Amino acid sequence: MNTTVPAEWYLILSAALFTLGVVGFLIKRSLISIFMSIELMLNAVNLSFVTFAHEWHAVKGQIFVFFVMMVAAAEAAVGLAIIISIFRARGTLTVDQIDLMKL
Amino acid sequence: MILSLILLVPLAGAALVLLLPERGRIPAWIALLDSLFTFVCTLHLPAHFVSGRGGFQFEENVLWLSHPRISYHLGVDGLSLWLVVLVGLLAPVGVLASWKSIQKNTKAFYSLFLLQQTAMVGVFVSLDLMLYYGFWELSLIPIAILTAMFGRNLNESSAMKAALRFFLYTFIPSAPLLVALLWLYAHTGSFDYTALQAAIASGSLPSWQLGWVSVAFLLAFAVKVPVLGLHGWLADTFSEAPVAIAMIAAGKLGLYSLIRFHVELFPALAREAAPWMIGLAVIGILYGAMLALVQRDFWKLLAYATLSSLSFCTLGIYGFTLSGMNGALLQTVNEGLIGAALFLMLGVLFDGARSCQIADFGGAAHRAPRLAALFVIASLAMIGLPLLNGFVGEFLVLSGTFTGVSKGWATAAALGVILSAAYMLRLIQKIFLGEAETNSPRIRDLSWQETCTVAALAGIMLAMGVMPTIWISTMEPALQSVTQKILTVDQSPVSTASGTVASASTGEPR
Amino acid sequence: MHLVLFLIFAIFALAGAVNLLLQKHPINSALSLIVVMSSLAVLYLLLGAEFLAMAQIIVYAGAIMVLFTFVVMLLNEGREEKTWGSRTAKTLGFPAAAVLLAIFAATILRAGRHYGTISLSDGVTTTQELSKVLFRDLLLPFELTSVLILIAILGAVALARKDNGEA
């Protein structure tokens, strides 16, 4: 039993996850959760890459994903460091309370 | 090379002022010597100017940038000749006028002052429109900064507001000007004055847009003059700016540009704008004069008086008669001289009494007889007493307008002559005559430098009033060619000028 | 078979993502994200990206998410409070997100006809193929990541180190 799935389904899934990431950024109140939403968006993009890599039989797409993972790791290190430092400075991670600079 | 020299000497002076220490009067002396030297250099121009020849003289043309093509193209003709000399003359006058009133931060003052001079001369001698625009904009900065730094009033924010207002009023309209310049460049590939003139005259440019281009030019210059309605900056600048700056802020640059870059560059379109400009000018004459009549503050009075007398220039320019043009240009120079003298003397009064309210003065003639005498002479020149320069300019403008443009407008404009006497004499009377007021004892007379300066200015006023031909004969060929262009436009069938003005250029008396 | 697997894990991924949004506690969100990532790893497998599936589990679900949970624990951040700092996020953000999704979906559905279908028998990209490209054609970016990671370390040190007391 060898059913097939149209590539666009994968792409739709990717788009949906991406949009969910966007929504997450908008609705989450904790900085960490917002950061996770961004990771979700990156993951969504990765899915697209892999799908396209499959479609084109091009390895580059997969390698791109590999690099995205590395970048995500680096970002995670820095981002979490920033979150720690902001927690130290302000004692909270609630994004709505971190609006010292405005207008 | 002489023109470059005139441009560079003040610049070098400014640099020198900045480099040398601010000890004693060093900056002032440098500025004085430098500006005197510049003045001598500018005198070279009329001395070697070939009067009858058309076109530009003392030309310098070096390619500055190849892409976009901008040249360092300088030159003077009869139109700009005396304005350059005027700027050269007003610089030492300005330095002397500041001699006593500017005691602190002289380095900043004199370096910016000299920079301003470079910019102004640059405006008059540039024949590349981009270069011209550069100097035009550059001339705004020192005025604004000096107004803020050395504003007269003790109230800080008013000086800043005046500076801001001056800057924005003149800077924002120069935005469309630059757009227009760029548009011209985009369509002709050149910023050169003569090339552009030829291109516009050939009629190959899209006319609808060209109309807007000329409007942009007109607007930018009209603000700088200022023409009625666009004079919102004038009173504030006059009230706040230091004397040496206020005396050069109005008139010259705008009027020169109107002739050179509006009338001469867009004869056909200037022709269409003429009825409006004439109307504004005449109303401006009366409007300014009437407002001057009721001012309580002498700087404001001077501002409105200036608006009124500058409107004479506008009237002369847009009448397109040779006499009117001659008169307008002469009046531009006059205004510079008279304004400088009046500013200097009012500055002395202001510094003495720390007030610009006319009511605070009275009987100053006793304490300051020289000041009073010279002030009266300058005022008489301003109100157009014959044998002084103001009369010649006004007479030429009015006669040109009357015989060549419209009797009605000219008559209305001539009413300004009555009003001008009224407001200037009122000023004289309130300040110098009558019993002494509380502030008067603090007024001092002119120092010897100031006396010499104003006396020299008065001498020039007299000379220009008695022998205006010296000036007119050098101006006339250039202006003749301008009016000729207008005439050519008139004869071509495309002209859509309205009826009242169409008869203008033919109305010149035989 | 492929369809079933796809559907199962796609639904897993979506459910995880939605759960991520709905959970109030960051730790739950982190766990949901791990579910998404793991599901994606399976989908990668379905797409023939063997190596990536492994990397996804190890790097993402393993390393990065551990880091996240660690930080959550470290900062001891509790449940999210319901704050209403941003009305814009609702009034402007949700419609925008909806529009984005609509655009993506519409584009993909319309463009999808130029793309084929995917089945299990499409074969697998071997690690060998991958490394050939990675270490030859893309040598430079690979080397660059060292700089990137160096920066990340530096940044983490600069930002997260406590300075009080010691020099």
Added chain:
Amino acid sequence: MNDPMLFLPLIPLLPFLGFLLNGLLGSRLPKALVSAIALVFPLASFALVARAAWMVHAGLALPVVEHDAPAWIVSGAMHIGFGLALDQLTLVMLLVITGVGFLIHLYSVGYMEHETGYWRYFAYLNLFLFFMTTLVLAANFLLMFVGWEGVGLASYLLIGFYIDRKSAGDAGKKAFVVNRVGDFGFLIAIFLLLGNFGTLNFSEIAAHLAAPAGLSGGTITLICLCLLLGATGKSAQIPLYIWLPDAMEGPTPVSALIHAATMVTAGVYMIARAHALFDLSPTALMVVAVIGAATAFFAATVAMVQTDIKRVLAYSTISQLGYMFLACGVGAYSAAVFHLMTHAFFKALLFLAAGSVIHGLSGEQDMRRMGGLRKEMPVTFWTMTAAVLAISGFFPFAGFFSKDAILAAAFHQGAVGKALWTVGLITALMTSFYMFRLWYLTFMGKSRTESRHAHESPWIMLTPLMILAALSVSGGWVGMDRFGAFLAPVTGTPANAGDAHVELMLSVLAVLVAAAGWFVAHSIYGRSGSQSMTESLASPRRVLENKYWVDELYVACVVRPIEWIARYVLGWIGELVLVRGSAWLMAGIAGLCGEWLRRWQSGNLRSYAAWLAAAAAVLLIFVLAGTLLGVGGFAQTISWAVR
């Protein structure tokens, strides 16, 4: 015809030199030297004029016109030079100006001796001579205008001579501004002339007029009326006479010279000079005559009740100038000039004598505090008497001949002329009345001065008085006929040739009227200076004392409205609302937009993300929908995208 030996330019330039010397250096020179400078230059000028007169008498043909004068304003086709011309009219004027002028300079040396601005005074006086001689010597209208404005300036400076007196300053300003109104008319006339003739030279305009020019009568009338406006300003006629009474704020010799003898006659001179134009416009002439008669009558009524000695003389001057205008209006230009000349003598004398009185009384000007000065000031009294008789028109004093000539000329001008003549005659009656009133109040009766010892003036002041008295007596003996004949080349021969019988009748009538005036004055003021008639005529008297409230009328109708418009209409609506307001509005709008845009910057990260997402959405819509739907003219892209 260019005789270089006349040295015409020197006539104005010498006083100018005096002005420069005294004006620049006077404050540091000793008084004697200042006086010397002040006297020498006018005297030299007078000598030159006298020499020219002698040469004319010896047979020099007039006019002498300088053709190679230096250019002044040259622009395009317009060429205006500093050309001077000497003809009979000018010669008469010059003689009067420099002659009387010199005498008054002389008088001033004594009168102004104790004033602080001594040097300044003489500088101004010399400046006045410079401009006045320029005015009459000018060969074109514009140069004449130079003198015209210039004398106004000198007048302004001299009226305001007492600089710490506010009223003096006000009076000077008023004089200048009112004169400017007249100058405005003159200027317009000049433009009209320039526009229609292309030249401003008298001779060329006259030549144009002689030839059958295509000029409409309306234009000529317009030019004449504009000139007339100028003349009414300078010569203090209705409606612009209001400045002259106030001008008495100046030192008395100034009033004598400028505001009686010379400057105020400039209008008459100008009309006589431009008679070729006026002759072509009966309407204009009529206006001139009516204005003249009305002014003469009107001013005389006011003069009857004034108590200030100088104001009486001021209104008298206005009245006499009215006579001259009347003469011009009826075409008797030579009579006008004749009266101008005699008037210069006796009115200068009157003022100087009044000055002597004021001097003697240490500055008192109110006639009610004078009286009985006959004995203390005999010379002044006798010279004044001569002048009073002359102005009243008694035979054989100078005023009789000239006034008689004017009235006769008016009488011969038809019905309107008769009416004018009647007005003139009544005015003569009043003139006689108020002059004798003055005479009685000042010199007769008992002294009403308050324990001040009046004294006669020094000889340096009395000498000019005596010379002028002699001229006032004899000035008219030259006779109208001979005078008219002398001026005929300039002004033309008067049209009237009335028979001698009527002439005689008129003369006798005039003298009788003058005598009647004396009688009335005598009956009222002759007996110990009583003022019995005052109460009975209280109400008309109040009207007259307030000078018909004309000043107030002008203030209410002209000055206040202008100020009101300037302050409220222009100042508030124009400046504040339109000019300032528009700038404020634009700045305000920009500022508000800025504030609104800054609201985006709420500081909230989620909001920012929302903005970003929205912006991304808009951008994607722009790119995709724009391309697909063809919005925005992406035609090329469409054809490529929707393959």
Added chain:
Amino acid sequence: MTPDIFRILPEVVLTLVGVLVMLTDASMSPKSSRRLLGWVAALGVLAALAASLWQGTLPAGTAFYGTVQTDAFSTFFHVLICGIVLVAILLSIDTLPPDRSPEQHHVGEYFALMVFGAVGMCLLTSAVELLVVFIALEISSISTYVLAGYRKQTGKGPEAAMKYFLLGSFATAFLLYGIAMVFGATGTTEVREIATLLPAARSHLFVLLAFGLMMVGVLFKVSAAPFHVWTPDVYEGAPTPVVALMSTAPKVAAFALLIRLLYGVFPLLHPLWMPLMWVVAAVSMTVGNLAALRQQNVKRMLAYSSIAHAGYLLTAFTGSGTEPIAAVGFYTAAYAAMNVGIFALLSVVGGYDERRSSVTDYRGVLYSSPLSGGLMLLFLISLIGIPFTGGFFAKFYSFTTAMQGGAGWLVLIGLLNSGIAAAYYLRLALSMALPSAASAKAQGLSSVGAGVVLAVGIAALATLALGILPGHVLDAAHAAAQSFAAIRGF
């Protein structure tokens, strides 16, 4: 053939310098002064600058299997970026808090991050493979995120870093999605291959989508409205010397990337992106300038100003041919000179601790420290766009280009905007010029240190030189533009 390593020589040098700085830092005793590190870094960047210049003499070519390409274009931007980083480092040497103060930590990391960041920015301008682009962008971004949060003791520093980081990552996700789409459409991520394959792409809709998504990412980086929201907050929170760097260098790199994308990847979409740039430029200018109008905080004001300048820069893209590339190149240079200069002086006069932050705090600066005040005036004048300064010429050239492309209305909007902009720049300038008794003695330029003097001097000279004799830089910018013409037949 040139060895591949030469094609990335500046980056190599920079990396080595960064490592050297880290090692030196580690080997120094904790108590000793860290100024030395700054000088090491500065010299290293100078070496990289020299290397870039040397690269300019090489014939154009690619390396590392077509992932990087050096030509006049990359050289221009390399030199520019190295210059900016050099000035920023010089500036930081003296304006960072003095040694052994409680605030002073991680100086070694600070300079190393600057140098490493430069690696990313430089590479961004020479990358012709979207993967390299992505990584270079991340290198530059992450280093900037960290630097923005460098003042972690204050409340604002970490907040700035957080906002910048999260929003930046958010935008990067869009960019990445765009790359994925373009990969999906063409099957490759190499710039030139994409450009050639584009007409025959599998799905043109994906191309459009890719284009849009990538634009979101790049426009965010250049802080063009409406993607600008992060800018004011981040500028306000970041240390002033860092703002000097991050308002210029990453932006320059981002503009290089924008050029690469528009002219290298999507030249085919020119009819589409030109109106897009038109709109974005107009919105950026207007939003930036209007919002700055009433702004009192100087750094925020200048942040809005940088948004407006992004608008002026984008205006150039409405031109035709390769002229816009030259215009943008020139503009970035001038913009960098004046912006680095003004922020350098802000960090001197305003102080690292921001003693002066609002416009009114700057009253009387011209009197208390004439040199700093005067130079600030110069930079402000340049920002206004007064002739004979770099700012004017840049704007002029950008607008000329737009005008020749037929975008007259945009030019009008732009110039009217620069009129509005004059109001707030001048407010600061005049505020400094107002005589004020209350003004405390400001930190003088010369008393701070040689590094700052050098930094400000370079910026001032560059600003003037670009205004008076812009010929050389203009030629270089043209050469840069030509290297694009060589690729695509413009």
